[in-house]
Amino acid sequence: MTATTITLRGRKVVGGCAEGEALVTHQTISGWGGIDPMTGTVIETHHELRGISFKDKVLVFPGAKGSSGWSAAFHLARLTNSAPCAMVFNIMNTKIALGAVVMHTPSVTDLDQDPLTVIETGDWVKVDGDRGVVEVTKRR
């Protein structure tokens, strides 16, 4: 294992394993009215990810906000194959818990280090949902 690999330990939200390129935002994400479920693109007017798709990425973000349609919007993204492949987040609420469950995406929260500080967009991230382990390989 090289020095550029970092391991974070947290709590399982949804089990399973997945890996992919990280997409990191320090802003919470809205579901209904905040994303386009057909493409996985963030559409919220002032969002820093506006126009960027989380399809097949490991989405690293503070958590979910907005409408009660969060789970249904991300559930639709799963049907269109536009969902993230895994999620790593800090703030638990009912929107993100239900959304992660119906998306079937391996997801971890309550980590021993802040994923928003450790992980940068483009890093390669392996998420083991069952063990609550997130392994980060720095891009550089």
Place this chain on the structure above:
Amino acid sequence: MRSSLSLTDGEKAMLDGVHGVARQKAMELLVRYAEALGAERFVDTNNVAGVPGSSTLFLENYYKQNAGDASYEAVFSLFDLDAGQVMEVPSAQTYCCHLQGGLDPVAWQEQGFSREAFEHQQKDEAAVAARGVQILKTCTPYLAGNVPVKGEHCAWMESSAVVFCNSALGARTNTEGRESTSAAMLTGKIPDWGFHRDEFRYGTHSVEVETPVESVMDWGMLGYFIGSAVEENIPVITGKVGQPNLARHKHFGAAAASSGGIELYHMVGITPEAPTREMAFGKRQPVADIKYGPAERRATYELLNSTARDTNVDYVMLGCPHASIEQLWEAARLLDGRKLHSGSSLWVFTSRAVKTTSDLNGYTKIIEAAGGRVMTDTCSAIGRILPKGTKVVALDSAKQAHYLPAMMGIEAWFGSTTDCVNAALTGHWEGRLS
């Protein structure tokens, strides 16, 4: 990692399929959800508000292609319960209602919907009604007969209804989603987490109101400001606020839930869980002290009007959240004996229950004689519907002003109901902050 969730014998029986496969799948989904939350148990609920089995044309086509079945049962089984198999859908086990839908069952053509979309909606509605779900078709179930009481455990969707339920009524609900409400209808269970628990309901942020807040418009602005300031936390409001009536709570909460995500607020001496400031905070200290004075009020007004340039208004929308009978009465008084400017439209959205009262009182007739329309079930944001050619809208709802310009690519003015009705009568926006 071991789950900390414990189940009662009744819940285990449901999981074992004793009450049929649909309830078993519903319970499985709720267990996955409760484990994701880190909940330790379920709480019984007998008051559920959701959108069970609602099928858009996208979902219908998707399941036709991928499951060979796009019936109500298929959509409910595969999407609502995420069950992986199509099952017979039994009647609801709990008292429950259907929230807003996409189109008006009478004025759908005027709203630009196809006959296919209308017939689809009719079919869905019949399937829902046949399963014991009340067709309230509104974001304000508490104005159409479903009024929870203090301490009642609910499983509700719709952010503006959730915040009203928790704050003005003192009932208990998290912001549930479509899948969790559908599962709750069949099981009478929801995770005992968040707002169901005392320790989660204490205030976190102190908000001192230093400029008088009396009108519905001012309450909407105050809500919009507080939502931005505290995000998803719990504000405790004190200071120069008058006694809010139902419309004021409704506009305040909807705005606070849109700009921030507030699900519960306390107003000292006003809301049921805040007889005193100390009781609202429990034994905790506020994490922040926030002030709302004339400068904050001005900045909020400007933010809500930041998308508008053109003072020619072609559309006025009232009824977000759905209008109360008091608000329809007010609209009728403002429009009585007058005519809308040619080329202006005015649509007022409400529930079917409130529209019936409006019809009986002659308010609908007065509004329509002036050239306006009273519509039910939906709104411009939910249905993504505008009168043809709309470029500039006037709104008396901060929530709608938050969503509509971004969703529909139009300019929006925000002001009082009187400002909005005047814009419909003259075709010009003349609202200002008094």
